[in-house]
Amino acid sequence: xxxxxxxxxxxxAGLATDDRGLQYGDGLFETMLARDGKVRxxxxxxxRLELGCRALGMPMPxxxxxxxxxxxxxxxxxxAVVKLVLTRGSGPRSYAPPLEPNMTRIISATSTQSxxxxxxxxxxxxxxxxxxxxxxxxxxxxxxxRLEQVLxxxxxxxxxxxxxxxxxxxxxxxxxxxxxxxxVKEGRVLTPDIxxxxxAGVMRQLVLRAAEDLSVPVAVGDFTLADVQTADxxxxxxxxxxxxxxxxxxxxxxxxxxxxxxxxxxxIVATAG
Amino acid sequence: xxxxxxxxxxxxAGLATDDRGLQYGDGLFETMLARDGKVRxxxxxxxRLELGCRALGMPMPxxxxxxxxxxxxxxxxxxAVVKLVLTRGSGPRSYAPPLEPNMTRIISATSTQSxxxxxxxxxxxxxxxxxxxxxxxxxxxxxxxRLEQVLxxxxxxxxxxxxxxxxxxxxxxxxxxxxxxxxVKEGRVLTPDIxxxxxAGVMRQLVLRAAEDLSVPVAVGDFTLADVQTADxxxxxxxxxxxxxxxxxxxxxxxxxxxxxxxxxxxIVATAG
Numbered sequence: 001x002x003x004x005x006x007x008x009x010x011x012x013a014g015l016a017t018d019d020r021g022l023q024y025g026d027g028l029f030e031t032m033l034a035r036d037g038k039v040r041x042x043x044x045x046x047x048r049l050e051l052g053c054r055a056l057g058m059p060m061p062x063x064x065x066x067x068x069x070x071x072x073x074x075x076x077x078x079x080a081v082v083k084l085v086l087t088r089g090s091g092p093r094s095y096a097p098p099l100e101p102n103m104t105r106i107i108s109a110t111s112t113q114s115x116x117x118x119x120x121x122x123x124x125x126x127x128x129x130x131x132x133x134x135x136x137x138x139x140x141x142x143x144x145x146r147l148e149q150v151l152x153x154x155x156x157x158x159x160x161x162x163x164x165x166x167x168x169x170x171x172x173x174x175x176x177x178x179x180x181x182x183x184v185k186e187g188r189v190l191t192p193d194i195x196x197x198x199x200a201g202v203m204r205q206l207v208l209r210a211a212e213d214l215s216v217p218v219a220v221g222d223f224t225l226a227d228v229q230t231a232d233x234x235x236x237x238x239x240x241x242x243x244x245x246x247x248x249x250x251x252x253x254x255x256x257x258x259x260x261x262x263x264x265x266x267x268i269v270a271t272a273g
Numbered sequence: 274x275x276x277x278x279x280x281x282x283x284x285x286a287g288l289a290t291d292d293r294g295l296q297y298g299d300g301l302f303e304t305m306l307a308r309d310g311k312v313r314x315x316x317x318x319x320x321r322l323e324l325g326c327r328a329l330g331m332p333m334p335x336x337x338x339x340x341x342x343x344x345x346x347x348x349x350x351x352x353a354v355v356k357l358v359l360t361r362g363s364g365p366r367s368y369a370p371p372l373e374p375n376m377t378r379i380i381s382a383t384s385t386q387s388x389x390x391x392x393x394x395x396x397x398x399x400x401x402x403x404x405x406x407x408x409x410x411x412x413x414x415x416x417x418x419r420l421e422q423v424l425x426x427x428x429x430x431x432x433x434x435x436x437x438x439x440x441x442x443x444x445x446x447x448x449x450x451x452x453x454x455x456x457v458k459e460g461r462v463l464t465p466d467i468x469x470x471x472x473a474g475v476m477r478q479l480v481l482r483a484a485e486d487l488s489v490p491v492a493v494g495d496f497t498l499a500d501v502q503t504a505d506x507x508x509x510x511x512x513x514x515x516x517x518x519x520x521x522x523x524x525x526x527x528x529x530x531x532x533x534x535x536x537x538x539x540x541i542v543a544t545a546g
Contacts, residue, residue, distance in 0.1 A: 005290050005291075007290060013290075014287025014288060014289065014290065015287060015288040015289070015290050015292070015295060016287065016288070017278050017280060017286075017287065017288050017358075017379045017381065018278075018381070019288070019295065020423075021295050022288060022292065022294050022295045022358065022360070022379075022417070023302075023358065023417065023419075024298075024417060024419040024420065024422070024423050025297075025298030025417055025418045025419055025420055026419070026420060026423050029296075031366075056420070056423070056424070057424075057427055081366065083366060085290075085295065085296065087295070093304075093354065093356060093381070093383065094426070094451075095419065095422045095423050095425070095426035095450055095451055096423075096426040096427060096429065096430055097423055097426070097427050099430075106290045106295075108290065108291070108366070110366065130410050131408060131409075131410065132408070133406030133407055133408035133411075134406055134407065134442050135404060135405070135406035135421065135442060136404075136442075137403050137404065137421070137424055138406075138420060138421070138424075143420055144295070144296065144297060144298055145298045145418035145419070145420045146296075146297040146298055146299070146368065146418070147297065147298055147299060147329070147411060147416055147418045148408065148410070148411070149297070149368040150293075150297050150299050150329070150368050150369075150370055151329070151330075151410055151411075152368070153367065153368035153369040153370070154330055154369060154370050156369065157369055157372075169407050169408060169409075169469075177368055178367075178368055196442075
């Protein structure tokens with residue numbers, strides 16, 4: 001595994017300790033899959049980043065600058081994961097954001113074995129005890145306040161599973177620790193509404209689009225543990241690992257691998273640019 | 274204004290960009306007031322930090338190490354604000370926390386004009402539109418996932434006021450953007466229960482203790498906007514600025530400055546070590 005890190009385009013630079021990304025989690029991120037120097041679905045990632053910037057009242061960087069920095073970071077890496085962290089930059093001690101922030105862009109590229117051919121691979125899961133707080137002001141955006149996911153992911157190691165389903169404090173199914181989640185029930189694809197909790201994943205968007213292309217009926221709504229228990233298939237999605245089928249939720253349920261998840265995967269892989 | 278920054282005891286060091294404090298907000302902080310090289314209520318700050326470490330599954334640093342680093346950072350600064358950020362340190366890209374983290378301690382000391390004689394100073398406030406999410410897993414701890422406070426504080430500038438009262442998504446009064454909040458009603462001191470939202474402030478603890486010392490009746494519970502509107506006094510507290518009396522909530526209510534808030538302030542100042 002090899003990699004490269006750039007801070008505002010400069011390789012190997014460190015971060016100022018007064019960066020608001022560190023002090024308050026005042027920033028956003030994108031985790032992207034790249035092949036041969038090119039980021040997949042770059043435009044979708046930039047669209048989400050821009051929505052996040054608007055919600056946090058931060059200026060959106062010129063996406064060509066980010067693209068050029070990704071290219072620089074990716075040189076010679078083949079298939080790689082690119083993570084961009086965008087923060088509101090340095091500032092004095094105060095929650096109040098500076099009026100004219102000097103934003104910080106941190107781009108890390110790391111070569112990976114993750115291959116689209118492996119998408120659909122079965123994973124085991126657990127129901128996380130950690131719940132997700134509800135907040136319409138922050139829902140949907142990929143901001144760097146991720147302690148809930150950190151606590152959720154810590155549960156997976158203890159349980160010896162690959163992923164964990166996370167529910168909101170009011171009991172609604174929201175996501176997996178590092179993925180969006182989908183259920184399949186009687187041929188219908190179900191996924192949580194993320195109006196007040198959760199992240200609007202790029203792969204989630206591609207799955208919804210694929211379902212539309214294939215005329216698979218979809219419901220975006222509120223689902224509970226009972227819906228998870230009675231689903232025919234459960235799968236989790238993110239931009240790096242694509243679609244992963246949940247084979248088992250520990251001590252709770254087992255699921256078939258496809259056919260709907262695999263059909264959606266094949267369509268996404270086939271139509272990828 | 275002058276200051277000093279230490280990373281793991283080293284002055285002027287930068288932060289690695291893969292620090293989990295930046296990547297996920299995976300850390301805690303303490304903001305403390307110091308005079309002549311000595312941090313006030315240091316033990317109370319360390320007690321809260323330790324509770325936070327336990328909740329996040331991080332090792333608590335030896336408090337003598339933190340104390341020595343504070344002393345080093347404070348040299349020659351007189352009255353100063355010391356901010357400690359404690360993160361889970363560097364790690365590979367994964368929400369899952371490393372089993373044996375190399376924690377990062379960032380200590381910044383900045384000289385300040387804040388004087389205890391000024392405690393009790395009137396401030397203006399507003400009701401923030403930004404709500405606070407509810408999450409029992411994180412409530413009480415001073416973690417660095419603070420985007421809600423950033424959004425709340427951004428509202429203050431627009432409104433031209435000093436502070437903002439923040440409510441949970443279910444409508445309960447929780448705190449001000451950078452302070453705990455107290456109401457006084459018919460001689461009773463009321464403050465929000467923070468079992469599932471908010472931060473357990475060190476000054477909040479000192480106020481509750483002062484009320485007990487002075488036999489002022491206290492209720493820790495659930496309060497709403499109506500309680501704020503009908504209060505006789507409203508005051509906000511934090512470790513740096515002590516007690517500040519809210520003179521006015523913009524377009525909503527005016528309050529008297531004391532007598533209860535000033536009585537509590539006098540007691541806290543008089544009994545400070």
